[in-house]
Amino acid sequence: MVPNITPEQAVEDFLIERREEVSRASHRNYKYALKELIHFCDDKGIEYINDLDPYHLKQYKIRRRKSGIKEVTLKNNLSTLRVFLRWCAQAGLLPAGMDEMVQLPSLSSDQRSNDDMLTLDEVEDILDYFYKYEYASRRHTIFQLMWHSCLRIGTVISLDVEDYKPNKNLLQIRHRPETDSPLKNGEDAERVVNLGDEIIDVLSDYIQGRREPRTDEYGREPLFTTSYGRVTHTTIRKNVYAMTRPCVYRNTCPHNRLIEDCEAAQKKTQSSKCPSTMSSHPVRRAAITYHLNRNWPKQKVSERANVSIDVLEEHYDGRSEGERAMTRRQYLDNL
Template identity: 45%
Template sequence: MTLEPLEPEEAVELYLQDRKSELAKSTQYAHSSRLGHFVRWCNEQGIDNLNELTGRKLHRYRLWRRADGNLAPPTEKSQMDTLRVFIRWCGTIDAVPTDLWSKVVSPSLSEGENSRDVMVDSEVAKGILEYLSTYEYASERHVTFHLMWHALLRRGAVRALDLEDYDSEEMSLDVRHRPETETPIKNKHNGERFIALSSETCTVLDAWIEDRRPDSVDEYGRNPMLSTSQGRAHLTTIQSYIYSITRPCTYDKDCPHDREISECKAAAMRSSASTCPSSLSPHAVRRGAITHWLNSDVPEQVVSARANVSPAVLDEHYDRRTEREKMEQRRRYLDNV
């Protein structure tokens, strides 16, 4: 086999272009970020041609990346899994030996190690919603948190909603995958679904639309549900809403880290909210919401369909009930037998 010279940075660019049509934007970004570390390592090692790669060099990269990022096992696995896919693709364009991908070692995880336990507790969510209802009723943060907690939406689905997707009379949302106008959703067309809403959620949405929502359209002429003065809210904007509202000093007026709130940058600036050790991500809200629904005796298949997640993935990554909690829930059913 004759290899053709190819610089690491150019290879990553070609790889991302080639897979653009099949990867969601969030996945493209993740692959770009992970492979960016590989390009940085190649630059440090003076590797300007992928033809030079060997199994031993790839092993050295793994050790370098582990030490450089102080990576947890699940993170290291995602980094190396992406690299393996990339190296395999490089083999198809004669940049590396076709079997080199098999020498990219990815760590094996013990049962449960690939699941993160960080989540918004139901009592914390209650406090957040009470604060928002009192001080920020029908605000962008109130709408975002409501849709994630009560409708079990991912941030991508929140962003993808248009005004026309909401039916106030039917009390429902129509979640759609529209990649052609830059609002893809997780699982693409398989993620499309109708979601029934509570009267409380509808009241919040109605108030947002009537009184608080910026009257703007996106670049495709669509009317985003979650709009800003510039158009449709960006994913990072939605993430910042969640980071900022999950700071304890926001909804509880207290700091569990003994900081002076008036002097804390994470407390003073929304843009720095993620630096608060107690602020949580949209995924933590989703995980907490799913666990809350399961703890409320909602059948797993109902939660699975509403949240658009398979029962197996729900059990591994989202259900944070203890085995004792599950037993007590089963006991309540046994009382009726």
């Protein structure tokens, strides 16, 4: 007999079991996508998870698409739903094969790639703003380090003061899941990143004058801290949203809004509502594209950013065809 388990309880049990099996980023994505499933079930009066049927799954797909999300996001959401339905079948909550009832949308190459990316002019204007008004602040240092080294947010969070080696111009990146700072790709993500003199100056000035001295519960000294301890994903995301508002670094609004009347401009907590603001992913994508435009070999950029060449080419190489042709031409000129 199939037990009467609510959708909310099934999702909670699934997330608990998967917590130790996937990266934190993947777990957060699972949680977000399945939260939408719970809302759907509530609205449809689906009391128990075994009440789900193939038509409900069609309705859920239609509802998510109508919400205005991108096709790539829809595909990711439905992929998560498939994983969850397979888990439910293994737990005896649903018949086997329900996951196959979820049809994933086919994406064009343009849809598979996230085109959001900061331009070089925008990055330079943001850095100019930081050097003038917020030099060596935490958010200046994090932004410039991400731009210089193509780092993920999770990697930035994992760093300790001792990982920074200014005398050797390098940053040591380590996978430390036992003390709550895992890397997305585990031990394969461990590497040494070479640092230029400019970011060395900013990092050193941040540590000496702006870093809040904190030790975490494991006796480690996080490189980036708040008054509460090691900086979090939420804090960095909010900072990136706030710092990529054009009204902040250019003092103009490309959307013809009055800055003094715009909620997104006046409140940092509402920064994400600015149509031009961006998350950390476009910053990382812009950084990788910048390195490629400077004629870094893809293999070297792949190692620095800890991303496979296939993924780099599909999701992170934001160069136009003209820029790619120019890079190839420079190689030919050197033959």
